Amino acid sequence: MRHIAVIGGGIVGLAVANELAGRGHQVTVLEKESHWAAHQTGHNSNVVHAGLYYKPGSFKARMSVAGNASIVDFAKEHGVPYEVCGKLVVATSEDEIPRLNVLAERAEANGVPARMISAAEAREYEPEVATVAALRVESTGIIDFPAVCRALVKLLNVHGADLRLNSPVLGIRSSPVGAGVELATPQGIVRADALVNCAGLHSDRIARMAGLNPSATIVPFRGEYFELTPERRGLVRGLIYPVPDPTLPFLGVHLTRMLDGSVHAGPNAVLALRREGYKWSQFSATDLFEVAKFPGTWRLAKKFARTGVEEVLRSFSRKRFAASLARLVPAVQEQDLVRAEAGVRAQAMLADGSLVDDFLFETAARQVHVLNTPSPAATSSLEIAKHVADQAESSLS
Template sequence: MYDFAIIGGGIVGLSTGMALGKRYPNARILVLEKESKWAFHQTGNNSGVIHSGIYYKPGSYKAKFCRDGANSMVEFCREYGIAHEICGKVIVATSDAEIPRLENLYKRGLENGIKVQRISPEEVREIEPHVSCVAGIKVFSTGIANYKQVSEKYAELIQQQGGYLRLNTKVEKIRPSGKNQVLETNNGSFETRFVINCAGLHSDRVAKLGNVEPQAKIVPFRGEYYELTPEKRYLVKTLIYPVPNPDFPFLGVHFTRMIDGSVHAGPNAVLSLKREGYHKTDFDLRDFAEVMTYPGFWKLAAKHADEGIQEIIRSFSKAAFVKSLQQLIPEVQAQDLVPTHAGVRAQALMNDGKLVDDFLIIPGQNSIHVCNAPSPAATSSLEIGKAIVAQVPEPSHLAASVI
């Protein structure tokens, strides 16, 4: 019998397990992950950015958790010797038409309590000599880290707290057993008093296994990247972002210097035909059919048809991808870029076609379900874990630790 069982061993599930162990030192805590490694999907394939929180609606979970999470993540990396760097980033307008949106982004940064600064094109080039722009802002708290290492440290700390970790264990059914719940898996059954669903790309399905209707469906979007060849890495010193379209949930193709010194360019954002579809040829009939028969998807597609077409073109045309990147750095040429790994974003979409634009945490019967936690969830993971634990009803048989 376990006090808490967490479904999903990504960075959010592991952070939650760690936070539970701190709050309830005597609790029996179980983390189940269907893959053979921790942080295998969204966490293990993201860009490694410690986000500042500049993009998010003031007062939202994303704005608060990301701002606070940027600080707590840096402290965590320092404490445990995990590679990271606070390098800052520039967001640049490449045409006069983008300046009002850049100004709105600057004001939002101030509203969210983030250190931001307007900078001229000349000041941008002092930071990033190869960028072409008409205006920019500098975001000081943005950084980079190795989130796989962070996740592995979370798992290690859960074990040190006395928690139980099970890889290669996929939850296939959830059934009630008196006041408790039984998780039936491909690797045995586990009884628990409380379930926390952090299943990422499959979080909506796990919620339904637990008789919770998430009011949204996970739609997978694949983000494809190129990487600058080693001899062209000098073109990018930190992180370079365009001004995003505020009506579109993605940030546009950008340049990111990774913690290992490589420079990634991207991502685009295209519908994946499989929830774990990291390649263009990946296909799953169930996943595809669910999206194609979901009214919310077609409403979203109609609203963002132009942007969607451009993303698809970038997916199949390297020349189009390069052209987008040249708006930021004109010197970049097709031969300077080689394909690298893709990631898949688990984006919750409502039936009316609106994207869930904040973290979505849904309470159930003796359960909590995290049904939307894409970027900036890695940056925010320590804060999300604490917030989930704060929503767990105080177990009468466990004494809480004062943190």
């Protein structure tokens, strides 16, 4: 049995810790906030993704498809609310149909249960949808990811794990008295045989603190949401997604019925002014300086200048946001929307301005760093945990 410290108390960190504890290791989890799932997990859209968007053979494709099954099985076993409701990806014009066909081919390559349907069939699922053709994806679902985290915490307590909230990592060094690592926290030094970095929005900083020069830098993007007013929730029965544009970095706004019956609409994607900046009023001079000095930021901005401006304008205009949603459901109007809680995506970016497309893991002696796990990481969390636990054990040999 080895002692492994896991940094980060979101769903990935807790899943990794639970996997390691289940393999017989002593585990300490260090979370800087006062509660679990405080950031990306707690501001998640709560969608169980099927795995159709991702390059066949990639971590995302393999882990999302496997994770779609394993997270549902976990929910069944531990009483976590979920529903496998399926979703529609809709082509709103004839020129989107070729891209929809490509998506159907990718779904088949990834082993995702999906089928092309006509506009009439699509309206049997979603009477208000605007579409000329659609892809029906049966295995997509909705779940309470924070409840998954609470279940993981219970399991970790059963395993006897050392779970520490309010414990930011302030420094990391190799142990001067033997093989291992030492992590400084406000409560004292944590000594472990190895560390796993699942710090999400701060994962690159933790990697540098541990002596690595990570290949990617985290650039935070805020995703802003609206909800349909209660009297207009009937416009959407399930999940309605657009056909993704492969030339753009993010998916685009969509509509999602949640477990409580509310309907979330969004997100857009704008640069957050701090790593945990859920509002325009939340900013950090240090975080902004890091983003400004990183060459990838400017290269990305130059490439997607027009798209970026449109996203910012939509951030300040409920009318523009409603117009984007009306492409999918024409009955949606400006007065049907109320602001909902935003999230911040920890997006890993390379110096050339390209976004890291797949999950990214980097290792060193007695260290594993999870450097890029945006969506579908929550869906894939139990599968990511197996992979990271394998790497952690290998780092000890």
